[in-house]
Amino acid sequence: xxxxxxxxxxxxxxxxxxxxxxxxxxxxxxxxxxxxxxxxxxxxxxxxxxxxxxxxxxxxxxxxxxxxxxxxxxxxxxxxxxxxxxxxxxxxxxxxxxxxxxxxxxxxxxxxxxxxxxxxxxxxxxxxxxxxxxxxxxxxxxxxxxxxxxxxxxxxxxxxxxxxxxxxxxxxxxxxxxxxxxxxxxxxxxxxxxxxxxxxxxxxxxxxxxxxxxxxxxxxxxxxxxxxxxxxxxxxxxxxxxxxxxxxxxxxxxxxxxxxxxxxxxxxxxxxxxxxxxxxxxxxxxxxxxxxxxxxxxxxxxxxxxxxxxxxxxxxxxxxxxxxxxxxxxxxxxxxxxxxxxxxxxxxxxxxxxxxxxxxxxxxx
Amino acid sequence: xxxxxxxxxxxxxxxxxxxxxxxxxxxxxxxxxxxxxxxxxxxxxxxxxxxxxxxxxxxxxxxxxxxxxxxxxxxxxxxxxxxxxxxxxxxxxxxxxxxxxxxxxxxxxxxxxxxxxxxxxxxxxxxxxxxxxxxxxxxxxxxxxxxxxxxxxxxxxxxxxxxxxxxxxxxxxxxxxxxxxxxxxxxxxxxxxxxxxxxxxxxxxxxxxxxxxxxxxxxxxxxxxxxxxxxxxxxxxxxxxxxxxxxxxxxxxxxxxxxxxxxxxxxxxxxxxxxxxxxxxxxxxxxxxxxxxxxxxxxxxxxxxxxxxxxxxxxxxxxxxxxxxxxxxxxxxxxxxxxxxxxxxxxxxxxxxxxxxxxxxxxxxxx
Numbered sequence: 001x002x003x004x005x006x007x008x009x010x011x012x013x014x015x016x017x018x019x020x021x022x023x024x025x026x027x028x029x030x031x032x033x034x035x036x037x038x039x040x041x042x043x044x045x046x047x048x049x050x051x052x053x054x055x056x057x058x059x060x061x062x063x064x065x066x067x068x069x070x071x072x073x074x075x076x077x078x079x080x081x082x083x084x085x086x087x088x089x090x091x092x093x094x095x096x097x098x099x100x101x102x103x104x105x106x107x108x109x110x111x112x113x114x115x116x117x118x119x120x121x122x123x124x125x126x127x128x129x130x131x132x133x134x135x136x137x138x139x140x141x142x143x144x145x146x147x148x149x150x151x152x153x154x155x156x157x158x159x160x161x162x163x164x165x166x167x168x169x170x171x172x173x174x175x176x177x178x179x180x181x182x183x184x185x186x187x188x189x190x191x192x193x194x195x196x197x198x199x200x201x202x203x204x205x206x207x208x209x210x211x212x213x214x215x216x217x218x219x220x221x222x223x224x225x226x227x228x229x230x231x232x233x234x235x236x237x238x239x240x241x242x243x244x245x246x247x248x249x250x251x252x253x254x255x256x257x258x259x260x261x262x263x264x265x266x267x268x269x270x271x272x273x274x275x276x277x278x279x280x281x282x283x284x285x286x287x288x289x290x291x292x293x294x295x296x297x298x299x300x301x302x303x304x305x306x307x308x309x310x311x312x313x314x315x316x317x318x319x320x321x322x323x324x325x326x327x328x329x330x331x332x333x334x335x336x337x338x339x340x341x342x343x344x345x346x347x348x349x350x351x352x353x354x355x356x357x358x359x360x361x362x363x364x365x
Numbered sequence: 366x367x368x369x370x371x372x373x374x375x376x377x378x379x380x381x382x383x384x385x386x387x388x389x390x391x392x393x394x395x396x397x398x399x400x401x402x403x404x405x406x407x408x409x410x411x412x413x414x415x416x417x418x419x420x421x422x423x424x425x426x427x428x429x430x431x432x433x434x435x436x437x438x439x440x441x442x443x444x445x446x447x448x449x450x451x452x453x454x455x456x457x458x459x460x461x462x463x464x465x466x467x468x469x470x471x472x473x474x475x476x477x478x479x480x481x482x483x484x485x486x487x488x489x490x491x492x493x494x495x496x497x498x499x500x501x502x503x504x505x506x507x508x509x510x511x512x513x514x515x516x517x518x519x520x521x522x523x524x525x526x527x528x529x530x531x532x533x534x535x536x537x538x539x540x541x542x543x544x545x546x547x548x549x550x551x552x553x554x555x556x557x558x559x560x561x562x563x564x565x566x567x568x569x570x571x572x573x574x575x576x577x578x579x580x581x582x583x584x585x586x587x588x589x590x591x592x593x594x595x596x597x598x599x600x601x602x603x604x605x606x607x608x609x610x611x612x613x614x615x616x617x618x619x620x621x622x623x624x625x626x627x628x629x630x631x632x633x634x635x636x637x638x639x640x641x642x643x644x645x646x647x648x649x650x651x652x653x654x655x656x657x658x659x660x661x662x663x664x665x666x667x668x669x670x671x672x673x674x675x676x677x678x679x680x681x682x683x684x685x686x687x688x689x690x691x692x693x694x695x696x697x698x699x700x701x702x703x704x705x706x707x708x709x710x711x712x713x714x715x716x717x718x719x720x721x722x723x724x725x726x727x728x729x730x731x732x
Contacts, residue, residue, distance in 0.1 A: 100572035135506040156576040162543035166577040172533035205527040206537040232628050236635030239610055260603040264610035
């Protein structure tokens with residue numbers, strides 16, 4: 001049966017009910033249980049709603065994390081220095097979305113965070129959640145996207161009135177490290193295939209350099225299959241045969257599109273967890289569309305979907321090496337989705353955020 | 366120069382141009398249906414000649430007043446065009462103002478331009494239009510797709526301007542100009558109006574690429590003000606991708622710069638069943654329209670009478686619409702859709718066993 005590898009132990013747990021068959025235990029070092037500080041940025045729009053959901057669930061679980069909350073809004077010029085210092089101290093951050101103003105001359109704060117903390121890999125985990133029916137089955141894709149350069153360099157200028165240029169910068173250094181991260185991720189998570197997404201038939205030098213770096217790294221992991229696909233063909237294949245993709249590594253812009261498409265086919269950006277990681281820091285947020293903070297109506301009615309951020313916080317707990325808390329949180333959320341009683345509007349239901357959170361808390365064991 | 370363009374356009378629009386198909390150029394008298402129109406036909410390679418034959422047959426059965434001028438890709442580089450397409454072919458398209466192109470395999474090698482690039486640059490084809498609608502009878506996961514993607518075809522990320530700054534650092538230029546953006550926005554709204562569409566959505570990433578996509582959006586907004594009856598909205602590309610795969614019925618006409626257009630139009634083609642069923646039309650300066658089939662030349666099934674002519678047939682239908690022969694276009698389109706819906710005659714790629722000729726005959730019978 002084609003069940004996702006990772007959800008197999010969880011499904012076993014779900015079906016076994018309260019009597020869990022434990023895996024071989026996780027042996028902590030003495031002192032590992034000391035509470036860890038995590039920077040929390042509620043953000044704009046639906047951000048405060050969903051981060052509040054995470055806080056409530058963590059509180060109920062008595063998870064060994066405590067949050068240092070900071071107010072950051074998308075229309076600020078820069079991320080405040082105290083927030084950056086806090087993240088540098090704690091090394092881990094959880095954030096809601098930061099709204100990026102359109103054409104306003106203010107650089108996106110999401111991008112600023114990524115560049116300053118050098119969070120060069122963005123990871124979005126798109127997989128079908130059991131119980132949530134979508135048009136596509138067997139979707140289990142992880143999109144790893146280069147986060148610092150490419151089309152998002154922010155280097156634009158007006159040549160003459162009416163003609164604007166934007167620079168897309170690709171460097172070997174960044175392409176190599178994202179390729180290394182992608183293959184390392186595949187290796188550590190027992191993934192079988194890495195696909196590089198590009199448009200090198202048109203942008204021969206830029207994407208050609210990206211592909212070269214990927215090919216070099218691929219030779220060091222002979223057990224992982226590697227192939228390349230052009231981005232327009234990739235999007236076409238994603239909507240018709242998504243099961244052929246496993247791990248995808250892409251430059252910045254294509255990664256944005258591919259991640260959103262993959263998230264859409266697997267259930268929407270309201271349920272996909274994701275995060276940004278660099279050599280020293282990690283920031284967890286809703287998987288795709290970090291700049292999308294929802295419509296005002298959803299904020300007023302408090303019907304935002306907390307599932308994505310809850311699953312991202314489970315990822316964060318694993319990153320902090322608290323696997324049992326992560327498992328409990330993840331299985332509670334999945335059980336709520338499976339039962340289908342409490343679902344927010346984007347999943348076809350009518351619940352408010354608080355109802356979903358209460359349901360998750362009730363299912364925690 | 367852009368203001369001159371705007372002035373000319375507003376002049377033509379304010380005169381209530383009765384021939385909307387050539388809004389920037391001389392109006393062609395398409396009033397009499399008996400007057401034959403000359404059109405250039407590039408059958409192309411591989412399965413090209415077979416499916417071009419299909420089109421000719423269907424047009425003859427439907428009494429479409431079109432006379433074809435066939436041109437083939439040469440086997441020698443023509444120095445005047447620096448590619449395998451001869452100067453005569455290009456002159457023919459310029460003269461006739463309409464053309465139909467089959468799939469062309471670009472020969473690999475150096476010293477000549479790619480065929481598509483030649484056509485695009487020489488004929489100044491600035492907009493690529495792809496109507497995507499679900500074919501009733503060919504079931505995909507999406508049943509309610511009915512949208513048009515209009516993509517700017519000349520600039521943007523595909524300017525081809527790249528260079529290596531130092532070893533290991535490459536820069537690629539993305540260029541957006543007011544003139545090209547206005548041109549494609551004008552065409553998009555004009556198309557929406559003449560085809561009875563209600564909404565035009567501009568797809569962008571202006572929150573990150575503020576000046577470039579910002580300029581594109583500004584131009585779209587300017588044009589939108591001239592068409593108050595058409596709803597105009599702006600959608601960020603990542604939201605657009607997600608909405609397309611969740612609920613494609615939300616979109617009507619999409620207008621986009623080059624790169625996003627490439628990806629989104631192929632995504633939409635995937636929603637309806639692939640490139641083998643998608644029509645496409647390139648619009649050039651002066652009202653030139655070159656309809657084409659965007660699939661490959663499929664050399665492995667060439668000559669075996671197995672090819673699916675649907676893409677080229679639907680492209681020829683959009684060519685007819687451009688020529689304002691709407692009743693003929695509707696008849697042929699209905700015949701094609703009915704044949705596929707019936708399911709009796711289907712070519713191998715749709716899961717059936719018919720030959721190209723059988724499929725064509727079935728369409729002719731439905732006319």
